[in-house]
């Protein structure tokens with residue numbers, strides 16, 4: 001990338017190039033031909049790009065995995081299982097107006113979550129920038145199809161577009177492909193399941209969630225049911241959404257889970273393999 005930029009600058013403004021990219025003393029500017037000769041043969045752009053990627057790559061050792069039948073979370077190495085009660089927080093249908101508020105509430109409490117994105121909400125500048133910011137805050141950004149399509153109602157070609165379009169817009173925004181996929185309504189097809197694997201993503205459903213039901217579209221009711229849900233236990237993968245009542249309930253849900261002794265896992269430690 002640097003070399004590309006440098007080439008453009010060299011053509012348009014030699015003096016600027018010399019100042020910005022070379023520690024060489026100012027007298028070099030007097031002979032612009034030297035600058036060009038010096039820059040171009042040194043390294044191919046491809047090599048340079050590889051170097052930069054290597055520098056930025058973080059080495060993460062995954063500690064948790066998604067249970068393939070229950071979609072709960074568990075330690076990869078059962079020998080490492082402790083008394084710790086694990087829980088994963090997930091928010092679907094992002095970014096639909098509440099994602100940043102939710103992310104900020106989580107960040108204030110030093111916990112993380114996965115935001116499952118509908119690509120259509122990232123087509124406008126605001127949604128696109130919200131997901132960039134949320135990524136920079138350290139949250140995991142995942143794929144929830146482009147238009148919240150019910151996959152079994154769509155042709156294979158349309159399913160493919162629904163999934164790939166969202167992966168593309170996520171990659172454009174954050175420079176990384178999503179690692180997880182969750183189908184709208186949890187409804188997959190054999191075709192979409194295979195495509196998700198081919199695209200390097202892990203298919204995920206959830207353990208339980210209440211914020212989409214009419215009677216829990218209220219912060220107090222949602223807090224109460226989430227913290228007292230019969231399904232809440234070690235490994236719960238909690239489904240929530242980008243909704244106003246969920247944003248309002250999130251601080252108390254997090255505080256309540258921690259009070260009950262749960263460890264809210266960082267999705268960065270969750271394997272997608």
Ligand SMILES: [Zn+2]
Nearest residue numbers: 092093184185
């Ligand atoms: Zn959804």
